Amino acid sequence: MRHIISILVENKPGALSRISGLFSGRGYNIESLSVGVTNDPKVSIMTIVTKGDDKIVEQIIKQLRKLINTLKVRDVTQIEHIEREMFLIKVQALPKYRSDIFNIVNTFRAKVVDLTGESMVIEITGTKDKNQAFIKVLEPYGLIELVRTGSVAIGRGNKATTDFTKQDTKQI
Amino acid sequence: MIKTGAEILVESLKAENVEVIFGYPGGVMLGIYDTLFDADLRHILPRHEQGGTHAADGYARASGKVGVCFATSGPGATNTITGITNAHMDSVPMVVFTGQVPTVLIGGDAFQEADIIGITRPIVKHSYLVQDVDNLAQTIKEAFYIARTGRPGPVVVDLPKDVMAAKTKLKSDTKIDLPGYHPNYEGHPLQIKKLLKVIENAKKPVIHIGGGVIISEASEEIKKFSEKLHIPIISTFMGIGAIPTDHPNYLGWLGMHGNYASNTAITETDCLISIGTRFSDRSTGKIDGFAPNAKIAHIDIDPSSISKNVTIDVPIVGDCGKVMRQIFQYIDSYKWKKNEESRRKWLQETTEWNREKPFSYKHSEKVIKPQFVVEKISEITNGNAIITTEVGQNQMWAAQFYKFKHPRQFISSGGLGTMGFGFPAAIGAKIAYPDREVFDIAGDGSFLMNIQELCTAIQHRLNVKIAILNNKFLGMVRQWQHLFFNNRYSYTCLECQPDFVKLAESYGCVGLRTDKPEEVESVLKESMQIKDKPVVMDFAVDREENVFPMIPAGAALNEMIFDKR
Structure with a gap:
């Protein structure tokens, strides 16, 4: 099963490699990983999407908590949450197809952020x-490049994602 | 007060009550060693950094204190890898200080540069690269704190040359700041009550203890618990010594070469109380066949050990000793009378198994049986010596035939299985306890792996005894080739070997040799007369003796193979 894990981690050198190394060393897989500093510059938040049965995910979470630099670890998929990922797409856009592409962009509520004679960048x-x-x-118009951020996720409701407790997960 | 990094290092080590450093100098360590020259700190120079790490490890296991190593950058640091991994696998508190090239050169492939923080990442509890002398004191304090608390383990501190030369004001109020590290020592009361309920209803309970019991010094509590409720105790290989071998409720140790009573009791128990163990594959055998009829409770300080290999019914995260003491707070509110009769019967039955099928071998008048040597060492030292082992058959025979009396008396590389560990570990143990007998029960293959430490031992006049069970084979590998590879002894024959007696003498140590069973005792007695230098004893043993019982890889604990002869 697919799990999204949210990790609050001290913003120290090597912290990221301890986490990614733990996944490779113990044979866990990473579908995506995204990381950025939180409001507190000393703390980063990392979102890792992984796949595994419940036993493996439980072990992943325990191993992550065991790292000295990790502050909080939460399986976001156990609570009600919102997940998002951003893509930047460079697509061929010859003048005759441009309006078609604009229509698609509007339908999906995407955004055109760059335009040249023959191409577009869409967010x-x-x-x-x-x-x-x-x-x-x-795709039929001709994809030139695709860049993606990897998923980020946040819990619904009043609490910070990593502050949800076991009790919160049971209600859902 | 203004101090250099090197001076802060020395001050910090003293503040941590470090008694001894196992260190090897080198280019980037020159400044540190210059400061060390006048410092009032004992320094032991191993002849290889690997030996230094194992000595620090042996010192830590024997004493319960943190072992400390120094190594220079690059090759010095990479030579510590096996020792660090070994300590990591067996939860040994250690702080390894490695030199590093100056910060401005890091990343430029400088002379003797190695990314030791990167290299050691998967084998440490934590690690630090000190980039600013202002952080040095706090880093060292945290390193020692992390190494010895919670589930202990090795911590690497990488010290760039310029940081150690830089000066700063030494603050007196250095504080630890580890917001993500809070080991849990107290067990959850509800879980403890759940555990007691399970034991109350059990008819065939077993206490199953691992190395964690030795680390948390919980032996007395466990004895008391076992005696009060009449429950047999089984240890893992790492738990050997936690309970005296001759304790009436102690069945022995389980696993691949464990005894019949232990392996059978695990298979039949209806309630397994596992304390301070991580369910290694060598101890569980095939997981499906491990305690198949039991509810399993697990007390351990490391949450990630719980339900990692074996699924646990009653998990309790906490320090073994502390949880045992908590158990005693609640123990009297349960109806122990209900199943007392069954428990007593079960205890009697299991101890009977031990009388029926103890560890055994066939003695010979013609050739020295390796087990006989271990038995004699046990007799002559009255079960009081600190025993270190190498890895392989020597290790298993030492575990099977020495009659241990105390925790921290059996020092062996369990998790990593490091050949070459025993002798330097014996040096470390002897430094921790200069007045106790220390024996390394060795194999001829393993001993050669860190033989250079004879020089360290003689330099410091350390009276360690090395008993080589010399079969001129990599015995354990040969045994597997014999049992599972049709006697094809592929590269396991070590017929080309040095004259161990002359070798010992060349270092200034004493060398003794025999190949006659009737001389084993006299050789050992002679070694006991020597008090001021290492003694190497070369026992030419039965070359193709095997370790039994044995559970083949992938088989369950009740599928033991016994000696067919």
């Missing part, structure tokens, strides 16, 4: 499924 944010559906529709 789209959404779930993985939506983004991929968008790519599929664009």
Whole structure:
């Protein structure tokens, strides 16, 4: 099963490699990893999407918590959450197809962020499924490049994602 | 007060009550060693950094204190890898200080540069690259704190040359700042009550203890618990010594070469109380066949050990000793009378198994049986010596035939299985306890792997005894080739070997040799007369003796093979 894990980690040199190394060393897979500093410059938040059965994911979370630099670890898929990923897509856009592409962009509520005589750069944010559906529709026009951020996720409700407790997960 | 990095290092080590450093100097360590020259700190120079790490490891296991190593950058640092991994696998507290090239050269492939933080990342509890002398004191304090608390382990601190030469004001109020590190020592009361409920209903409970019991010094509590409720105790290989071999409720140790009673009891128990163990594959055998009828409770300080290999019914995260003491707070509110009769019967039955099928071998008048040597060492030292081992058959025979009395008396590389560990570890143990007998029960293959440490031992007049069970084979590998590879002894024959007696003498040590069973005792007695230098004893043993019982790889604990002869 696919799991999204949110990790609050001290913003120290080597912290990222301890986490990514843990995944490779213990044979866990990473579908995507995204990381950025939080409001507190001493703390980063990392979102890792991984696949594994419950036993493996439980072990992944325990191993992550064991690292000295990690502050909080939460399996976001166990709580109600919002997941988003951003794509930047460079697509061929000859003048005769431009309006077609604009229509598709509007339908998906994406955004054109750059335009040249023969190409466009489009920005789209959404779930993985939506983004991929968008790519599929664009493909016939000629995809030049695709850049993606990897998923980020946040829990619904009042609490910070990594502050959800076991009790919160049971209600859902 | 203004101090250099090197001076802060020395001050910090003293503040941590470090008694001894196992260190090897080198280019980037010159400044540190210059400061060390006048410092009132004991320094032991191993003859290879690997030996230094194993000595620090042996010192830590024998004493319970943190072992400290120094190594220079590059090759010095990479030579510590096996020792660090070994300590990591067996949860040994150690702080390894490595030299590093100056910060401005890092990343430029400088002379003797190695990214030791990167290289050691998967084998340390934590690591630090000190980039600013202002952080040095706090880093060292944190390193020692992390190494010895929670589940202990090795910490690497990488010290660039310029940082150690830089000067700063030494603050007196250095504080630890580890917001992500909070080991949990107290067990959850609800879980403890759940555990007691499970034991209350059990008819065939077993206490199953690992190395964690030795680390947390919980032996007395476990004995008391076992005696009060009449529950047999089984240890893992790493738990050997936690309970005296001759304790009436102690069945022995389980696993690949464990005894019949332990392996059978695990297979039949209905309630396994596992304490301070990580369920290694060598101890569980095939997982499906491990305690198949039991509810399993697990007390351990490391949450990631729980349900990692074996699924646990009652997990309790906490320090073994502390949780045992908590158990005693609640123990009297349970109805122990209910199953007392069954438990007593079970205890009797399991201890009977031990009488029926103890560890055994066939003695010979013609050729020295390796097990006989271990038995004699046990007799002559009255079960009080600190025993270190190498890895392989020597290790298993030492574990099977020495009659241990105390925790921290058996020092062996369990998790990593490091050949060459035993002798330097014996040096470390002897430094921790200069007045105790220390024996390294060795194989001829393993001993050669760190033989250079004879020089360290003689330099410091360390009276360690090395008993080589010399079969001129890599015995354990040969045994597997014999059992599973049709006697094809591919590259396991070590017929080309040095004259160990002359070799010992060349270092200034004493060398003794025999190939006659009737001389084993006299050789050992002679070694006991020597008090001021290492003694190497070369026992030419039965070359193709095997270790039994044995559980083949992938088989369950009840599928033991016994000696067919």
